[in-house]
Amino acid sequence: MQPSSTTSSVVDSASITNNSISATSISTTPERTSAAAEEVSEKEKNEVVKLVEEEIEHVAGKENGYETVEEGEGAQKGEGMENLSENEDEKDQTRNTRKLRDRARQSPTTPSNKKSTKKVKEIKTITRQLRSTAKKPSSASAKKFADKTRRQSKRLSIIATSKLLETTTPSAPRGKRSHDVMAAGSKSANAKLQGNGSHYAADGSLLRASKRSKKNLSYNEDTDDESSIARETSEELPENSQAKKPQKKKKVWLNQGLYLGQGQDLDVRKRPGGKSKKRGKPGVDRPAVLPLPMFTGSVIMDTVRDFKLPFNIFAPSPWKCGPIHNWKKLNHIAGTCIPFHYCQDVLIGEASQLWKREKASMAMCVCEEEKGCDEDCLNRCTWVECDEGNCNVPNNCSNRAFADLKERVKQGTKFAEGVETKNCGHGLRATRSFAPRQIVVEYTGEIITQEESERRMIEDYKDNNNYYLMLFHQNMILDATRGSVARFVNHSCNPNCRMEKWLVDGKPRMALFAGDYGIEAGDELTYDYNFNWFTGVSQQACHCGAENCRGALGKRADGLQKKPEPPAKGKNGKGKKKGINGKGGIVAEVKKPTRGRPKKVVANVQKSVIITPKRKYTKRKVVAAPVVSPSPAPEDDDSLDSSLDSSDDSDHPTEASPATLKKSSSLSEAARRRRNYNKAGRPRVTKTYKVNKTIRGGKGKIIHKSVTSKKAVSALKKKAFETVLTSTSTTTTTTTVKTKTSGPLSSASSVTSASTGTVMTRATRRSLGVTKAVDNVAQQLLEQAINTVLSSASVGVEEIPEGVIGTVAPALSAVQVAG
Ligand SMILES: C[S@@+](CC[C@H](N)C(=O)[O-])C[C@H]1O[C@@H](n2cnc3c(N)ncnc32)[C@H](O)[C@@H]1O
Numbered sequence: 027m028q029p030s031s032t033t034s035s036v037v038d039s040a041s042i043t044n045n046s047i048s049a050t051s052i053s054t055t056p057e058r059t060s061a062a063a064e065e066v067s068e069k070e071k072n073e074v075v076k077l078v079e080e081e082i083e084h085v086a087g088k089e090n091g092y093e094t095v096e097e098g099e100g101a102q103k104g105e106g107m108e109n110l111s112e113n114e115d116e117k118d119q120t121r122n123t124r125k126l127r128d129r130a131r132q133s134p135t136t137p138s139n140k141k142s143t144k145k146v147k148e149i150k151t152i153t154r155q156l157r158s159t160a161k162k163p164s165s166a167s168a169k170k171f172a173d174k175t176r177r178q179s180k181r182l183s184i185i186a187t188s189k190l191l192e193t194t195t196p197s198a199p200r201g202k203r204s205h206d207v208m209a210a211g212s213k214s215a216n217a218k219l220q221g222n223g224s225h226y227a228a229d230g231s232l233l234r235a236s237k238r239s240k241k242n243l244s245y246n247e248d249t250d251d252e253s254s255i256a257r258e259t260s261e262e263l264p265e266n267s268q269a270k271k272p273q274k275k276k277k278v279w280l281n282q283g284l285y286l287g288q289g290q291d292l293d294v295r296k297r298p299g300g301k302s303k304k305r306g307k308p309g310v311d312r313p314a315v316l317p318l319p320m321f322t323g324s325v326i327m328d329t330v331r332d333f334k335l336p337f338n339i340f341a342p343s344p345w346k347c348g349p350i351h352n353w354k355k356l357n358h359i360a361g362t363c364i365p366f367h368y369c370q371d372v373l374i375g376e377a378s379q380l381w382k383r384e385k386a387s388m389a390m391c392v393c394e395e396e397k398g399c400d401e402d403c404l405n406r407c408t409w410v411e412c413d414e415g416n417c418n419v420p421n422n423c424s425n426r427a428f429a430d431l432k433e434r435v436k437q438g439t440k441f442a443e444g445v446e447t448k449n450c451g452h453g454l455r456a457t458r459s460f461a462p463r464q465i466v467v468e469y470t471g472e473i474i475t476q477e478e479s480e481r482r483m484i485e486d487y488k489d490n491n492n493y494y495l496m497l498f499h500q501n502m503i504l505d506a507t508r509g510s511v512a513r514f515v516n517h518s519c520n521p522n523c524r525m526e527k528w529l530v531d532g533k534p535r536m537a538l539f540a541g542d543y544g545i546e547a548g549d550e551l552t553y554d555y556n557f558n559w560f561t562g563v564s565q566q567a568c569h570c571g572a573e574n575c576r577g578a579l580g581k582r583a584d585g586l587q588k589k590p591e592p593p594a595k596g597k598n599g600k601g602k603k604k605g606i607n608g609k610g611g612i613v614a615e616v617k618k619p620t621r622g623r624p625k626k627v628v629a630n631v632q633k634s635v636i637i638t639p640k641r642k643y644t645k646r647k648v649v650a651a652p653v654v655s656p657s658p659a660p661e662d663d664d665s666l667d668s669s670l671d672s673s674d675d676s677d678h679p680t681e682a683s684p685a686t687l688k689k690s691s692s693l694s695e696a697a698r699r700r701r702n703y704n705k706a707g708r709p710r711v712t713k714t715y716k717v718n719k720t721i722r723g724g725k726g727k728i729i730h731k732s733v734t735s736k737k738a739v740s741a742l743k744k745k746a747f748e749t750v751l752t753s754t755s756t757t758t759t760t761t762t763v764k765t766k767t768s769g770p771l772s773s774a775s776s777v778t779s780a781s782t783g784t785v786m787t788r789a790t791r792r793s794l795g796v797t798k799a800v801d802n803v804a805q806q807l808l809e810q811a812i813n814t815v816l817s818s819a820s821v822g823v824e825e826i827p828e829g830v831i832g833t834v835a836p837a838l839s840a841v842q843v844a845g
Pocket residue numbers: 449450451452453491492493494513514515516517518566567568569570579
C-alpha cells in the first residue's frame with residue numbers, strides 16, 4: 027500500500043471495552059480519505075481487522091466464557107488497523123510475549139500458567155497472520171499510508187496488546203461486575219494521563235498520549251498485569267515475595283563519645299544476687315543507662331561541694347517563722363561547719379594552757395551482771411560515765427549516756443527544733459519523746475577563762491540580753507554563743523530537764539538530760555539556770571510562767587525576790603490569758619504538735635508557737651544518790667567535812683549569770699577564785715537524799731527502809747566519813763591502789779588490809795555494820811580524797827616519794843588534812 031503524501035489520519039478513538047477492540051475509527055480529512063480509499067484496498071483492511079477481532083474474541087470467549095460485546099455499532103472498524111507496521115507490531119507483540127514468557131518462567135508450572143503459555147502461542151499465531159497480511163501490501167500508496175500512520179498504529183498496538191494481555195491474564199473467571207470495575211479502572215488510568223499532556227476523547231478514550239503518559243500507561247498496564255500475575259504467583263513464590271519486602275532500618279545507638287567517664291563494668295540492671303536482666307546476646311556490651319555527661323559524673327562523685335540548705339529544709343523553726351538571726355553563723359566554730367546539735371568544746375586562748383588534763387577515773391564499778399549499772403552504780407553516783415576501762419558489767423551497762431548520744435547523732439535524727447517565744451527569745455522544743463533521765467543534747471561551746479568571759483561581757487555582749495555563759499570546770503567558763511543548740515534552752519522554775527556535768531573518759535562534759543517525768547514530743551525544753559545573783563545586782567525577770575515561778579532567773583537572792591511581771595494587757599484592757607489554760611506562761615496556744623502543718627496559729631503569738639509542759643511538777647523526785655562532783659581541790663581550808671554539811675542545794679552546773687560575771691571583774695583574783703570555789707567549784711552534795719537504810723527487824727529479818735530525813739542524812743554522812751578514815755588507816759602502809767598504768771583503781775570491794783592481810787570485801791564491811799549507802803559514800807569520798815591529793819597544790823607532787831604516786835598514803839594525808 028502506498029498512501030499519498032497528503033494523506034494524514036488521526037486515530038479518533040481506540041475505545042476498548044470488555045475485552046474487545048470494538049471500534050477503531052480513523053477520521054481523516056475528506057481529500058486524504060478519498061485518496062487513501064483509492065489506494066488502500068478496503069477489502070484487505072477489513073480482512074485484517076476481522077481476523078484480529080475473530081482471534082481476540084475467540085481467545086477471550088474461550089478464556090472468560092463471555093461473548094464479546096461490541097460497543098457502538100456504528101463505529102468504524104478496522105480503519106487504520108491495516109496500517110499496522112510490521113516492525114512495530116512485531117516489536118510490541120514480541121515485547122509483550124517476552125514479558126509473559128518471563129513471568130511464566132519465573133512462576134512454577136501451574137495449570138493457569140500453562141494456559142497463559144497456550145494463549146501466548148495463540149497470540150503469536152495471530153501476529154504471524156497479521157504479519158503475513160501486512161507483508162502483502164496491495165499497493166505502494168497503502169504502504170506509504172502505513173508509514174505515515176506508524177505513530178498512531180504504534181499507540182494502537184500498545185493499547186491493543188495490553189488489552190490482549192489483560193484478556194489473557196490467568197485469573198479467575200470474572201463476572202460482569204468485575205469487568206465493569208476493570209473498565210472503570212482503565213478509564214481512571216486514562217484520566218490520570220490527561221494531566222500529562224495526553225489528549226482524550228469525550229468518552230475518556232485516549233486520543234493522543236504524551237511521551238510521559240505513554241510511559242505511565244505502559245507502566246500502569248504493566249503493573250496491572252504484573253500485579254495480577256504477582257497476586258497469583260505470590261502465594262506460590264513466597265521466597266520471591268519475601269525478597270522484595272523492604273528491610274526496616276535499624277536504629278544506631280550511641281554508646282560512647284559524648285558520655286565518657288563512667289565505668290564500663292557497671293551494670294545497673296544486675297540485681298543484687300539475682301540474674302542480670304540484660305537482654306540480647308551474652309557478652310555484648312550494651313550500656314543500660316545513659317552514662318553521665320563527659321567528665322562531670324566522675325568529678326561530681328569525686329569532689330565534695332559545699333552547699334547551703336534552703337531554709338525551709340533546714341527549718342530550725344516552724345512554719346511562718348523567719349530564720350533565726352545569726353543561726354548559721356552561730357553554728358560555725360573556727361570556720362568549720364560542725365553539726366549544729368553536736369560539736370565539741372573548744373579551748374580558746376589562755377584556757378588551753380591553763381586547762382589541766384585529768385586522768386580518767388579508773389575506779390571500777392562493782393555492779394553485778396544481773397542488775398547492771400543501775401542507780402547504785404559507783405560511777406553513776408560520782409557522775410562518771412562508764413566505759414571499757416571502768417565498767418564491771420559492760421554487757422549490761424546503762425550508764426553510757428554520752429556514748430548513746432554519739433550513736434544517735436550519727437544516725438542524724440532530729441530531736442528538737444527552734445521556736446521563738448514571746449518573752450524569752452528563742453527556745454527549743456522537742457520533736458520526739460525522751461525517757462526519764464535520758465540524755466537530750468550536749469551543751470557545748472568555747473571554754474574560756476574568766477578574764478576572757480569578762481572581756482566578752484563588757485565588749486562583745488554588752489548589748490545582748492541573752493547570755494550563754496556557763497560556769498564549767500576548773501573555774502573556766504563555757505561560752506555557748508558559738509556552740510550547740512542547747513544554748514537555746516530557756517530557764518524554767520519548773521523545768522522538765524536538768525543540766526548535768528559528767529566526766530567522760532576523764533573529760534568534763536555538760537549535757538541536758540530529761541527530768542524524772544520524761545519529755546513528750548512538742549514540749550519545750552527547759553532547765554533551771556540556777557543563776558548566782560549577788561545582792562544589789564539587778565536580775566532578769568523570769569517569764570517561765572510556772573506556778574512556782576521564783577520571779578527571776580536563777581536562785582532567789584535574799585531581798586531581791588521579784589514578783590512576776592503583771593500580765594500584759596490585751597486590747598480590751600483586760601489581762602491577756604497566758605500560758606496553758608491561762609495559768610501563766612508565755613504561750614497563747616497550747617497544742618500538741620500534729621503531723622504536718624499546724625492548723626492554727628493564735629494571733630497573739632509573736633511568730634511561732636511555743637509549747638510549755640502540760641504537767642504540773644508538784645512532786646519532785648529526789649535525786650537518786652548523793653553526788654560529789656569531781657571538782658578541783660579547794661584553795662582554802664574549806665574542808666570536805668564542811669562541804670558535806672554545805673547547804674548548797676545545787677546538783678546542776680550553774681549558769682554564769684551576767685551579774686556574776688560583771689561583778690567578778692571587780693574582784694581580786696584570790697577573792698574571785700574563792701568565791702567561785704564556794705559558789706560553784708566545790709564539791710556539791712544534794713540536799714535531800716533517798717537512802718536505803720538496812721535495819722534489822724525482829725527474827726533477823728532485814729528491812730530496807732528509805733530514809734530521807736535531814737537528820738538521818740547528816741548521820742549518814744558522818745558515818746560515811748568515819749568509814750573513810752577507818753578504811754584508809756587500815757591501808758596506810760602497804761596497800762597500793764592501782765593507778766591507770768597498773769590497773770583500775772581499787773574500789774571498796776577490793777581494798778586490801780595490810781594489818782590483817784585479808785581483803786576487806788564489801789561483804790566484810792557489811793558484817794561490820796557498814797551499810798551499803800554508807801559504803802558507797804565512803805568509797806566516793808575516798809576516791810575524791812585521792813584525786814584531790816593528786817591534783818592538789820597543797821600536797822606537792824615533789825613531796826610524794828617516787829613510786830608512791832597513786833598510793834593511798836597521800837590520800838590519807840589529804841583526808842587527814844581535810845579532817
Ligand atoms: C541561754 S539563753 C536562752 C536562749 C535565749 N532565749 C535566746 O533567744 O537565745 C538565756 C537567755 O534567755 C532568756 N531567758 C531564758 N529563759 C527565760 C525566762 N524564763 N524568762 C525570761 N528570759 C529568759 C534570758 O534573756 C537569758 O539571758
